[in-house]
Amino acid sequence: MSDLQHIDADLLKPIDTSKLFKRLEHPPKILLLYGSVRERSFSRLATEEAARLLEFFGAETRIFNPSGLPLPDDCDANHPKVQELRELASWCEGMVWCSPERHGAMTGIMKAQIDWIPLSIGAVRPTQGKTLALMQVCGGSQSFNAVNQLRVLGRWMRMLTIPNQSSVAKAWLEFDENDRMKPSSYYDRIVDVMEELVKFTLLIRGSADYFVDRYSERKEDLAEFKKRIAQRTVTN
Numbered sequence: 063m064s065d066l067q068h069i070d071a072d073l074l075k076p077i078d079t080s081k082l083f084k085r086l087e088h089p090p091k092i093l094l095l096y097g098s099v100r101e102r103s104f105s106r107l108a109t110e111e112a113a114r115l116l117e118f119f120g121a122e123t124r125i126f127n128p129s130g131l132p133l134p135d136d137c138d139a140n141h142p143k144v145q146e147l148r149e150l151a152s153w154c155e156g157m158v159w160c161s162p163e164r165h166g167a168m169t170g171i172m173k174a175q176i177d178w179i180p181l182s183i184g185a186v187r188p189t190q191g192k193t194l195a196l197m198q199v200c201g202g203s204q205s206f207n208a209v210n211q212l213r214v215l216g217r218w219m220r221m222l223t224i225p226n227q228s229s230v231a232k233a234w235l236e237f238d239e240n241d242r243m244k245p246s247s248y249y250d251r252i253v254d255v256m257e258e259l260v261k262f263t264l265l266i267r268g269s270a271d272y273f274v275d276r277y278s279e280r281k282e283d284l285a286e287f288k289k290r291i292a293q294r295t296v297t298n
């Protein structure tokens with residue numbers, strides 16, 4: 063708590079797990095990705111603020127450093143950075159994606175990380191049914207191009223993307239000499255988004271598989287099963 067700045071302590075409440083459906087058996091595990099390798103990257107600094115808030119709300123966090131991650135398919139998936147990213151993606155129950163906006167879009171660095179996370183690794187689906195919160199930083203006035211694109215990507219990765227999101231305008235004005243975020247409505251919005259992410263993550267805990275269970279896929283699985291049985295009968 064002492065590490066959070068610009069907070070009205072009477073208004074910032076710990077998550078009341080008794081109001082959620084599942085018991086807090088262990089802290090929500092959240093992976094945070096950001097989309098820049100600049101030395102003083104505002105998307106990284108915003109991500110670090112988000113991680114501090116998530117920890118206040120009871121989550122365990124990991125931040126992936128994208129520096130050194132190869133371009134998708136430029137090497138095989140045994141590359142240590144790819145392995146690190148995939149292990150973190152499998153470990154977590156929810157994610158935060160924070161991209162800078164460049165030329166009206168998310169950065170290639172952001173997209174490359176997501177492209178390295180496959181929909182399935184054997185029986186494990188590292189993103190399906192997990193929660194997702196979206197953030198972006200802008201150099202200019204507030205815009206939503208990157209978060210809108212990330213929202214589409216979240217759907218593609220079959221994630222439960224929460225309604226609230228954050229876009230920090232003129233990010234270069236929002237951090238002090240200690241690389242901490244100054245008080246502002248942008249900071250307050252990040253508090254809101256992280257609070258919502260933890261609530262949604264607890265809400266779907268234990269039910270994620272049920273949420274993403276699809277009729278059309280059960281139908282495909284049954285057809286595949288019948289085909290295999292038929293093949294076995296012919297061979298025998």
Ligand SMILES: Cc1cc2nc3c(=O)[nH]c(=O)nc-3n(C[C@H](O)[C@H](O)[C@H](O)COP(=O)(O)O)c2cc1C
Nearest residue numbers: 098100103104105106162163164165166200201202
């Ligand atoms: C090539 C380039 C294109 C950019 N395009 C946009 C843009 O379309 N919209 C915007 O708000 N900022 C734009 N910016 C500013 C960046 O979003 C801003 O510098 C941001 O802080 C970069 O993220 P980082 O600090 O995490 O590296 C652009 C910056 C560069 C270098």
